[in-house]
Every structure is written in structure tokens, then in C-alpha cells.
Amino acid sequence: MEQEKKKRGRPKKNIKIQEETKRGRGRPTDYNPEFYPKLAEAYALAGLIDSEIAKKLGISVATLNNWKKEHPDFIESLKQGKSVPDSKIQNALYKNALGYKYEAEKPMNVSDGKGEGSHIEIAKYIEHVAPNVTAEIFWLKNRMPDKWREKQEIEHSGAIDINTITPEERKARIEELTKKREQK
Secondary structure: OHHHHHHHOOOOOOHHHHHHHHOOOOOOOOOOOOOHHHHHHHHHHOOOOHHHHHHHHOOOHHHHHHHHHHOHHHHHHHHHHHHHHHHHHHHHHHHHHHOEEEEEEEEEEEEOOOOOOEEEEEEEEEEEEOOOHHHHHHHHHHHOHHHHOOOOOOOOOOOOOOOOOOHHHHHHHHHHHHHHHHHO
16 A cells, blocks of 8 residues: 555646746747847848857847747848848859859059160050859759759669579579689
């Protein structure tokens, strides 16, 4: 009888009371809808990633993720701020993948003639930048993954019969290959 009491342990508290005490616990949120969305958008516009934005805001990444879930204005501001730098990078990647030309200037030492000295003139010319193969591959892998990813899915239809040769034929083939290897 005493062993049964030990197994049961101490009586549990009323579950209703436990649930009521859990509500309202924890630190209240520091989220300010007037301040944080604008600040997060500015940081995203500057090209910062989520972990860097969280650090600048003085919060954890988990809190940043919670704010994104709980506050539609916050996530919308982040998306809006990230769209400009993302677009710039996308355009730069595209430009590098295709190659491009730009006007450049180069200082040139020009002779005044007949050994009378020289002066510097700025010469304008067109610089050609060759297409960047790495950028091309990156673009293709991300824009057309079914055709360009490294791992290709190949579907085989039909049966595969691994018992096409008899054990005797297999043994003869092994002996033949062994003799060829010994001759080398």
C-alpha cells in the first residue's frame, strides 16, 4: 500500500489553475508600429539581411520573425525595402551574364613634337566587358532549374533483368577478365 502511494507521487494541481497562470506571462512586446516598420525598411533598403536588421533594431532574429508573423505592416515594410536592392543585384547579374560596354577615360602622355616636351590628355574609349560564365550558370540554374540544375532526375520505364546471364557464363566472364588483367 505504501508503494502504491509512492508510485502515485504527490497530487497534481488543478489543471485549470495552471492554464490561467500561464496566460499573460512573459515580457510585453517592444514593437512600436510608428517606428519599427520605417526603420526596418530603411535597413533593408541599405541591403542588410534579417540577422543584421535584428541586430540594428536591438532584437533577436526570433523576435524579428515573430514580428513578421504578427504585424503585417512590419513584413510589408521589410519586403518593400528589400525589393530595391534585390532588383539592383538581379539587374547587375543579368548585365554581367551577357557582357556589356561602357565609356572609359585614360590619361595619355602626348608629345608636343620635335622634342619640345609633352602634355597629358584624357582619351575616351569604349571598354568591353566579356560575359561572365559564372553569372550565366547561376542565372540559368535559378531561372530554369529543370534544365540546368546539376542533379537531373531521369525516369526509367520498363523492366530491368539482372539475371540475363547464367552463373556459368558469369564465372567464365570473370575468368576472362582476370586473365586480361594478369597479362597487362
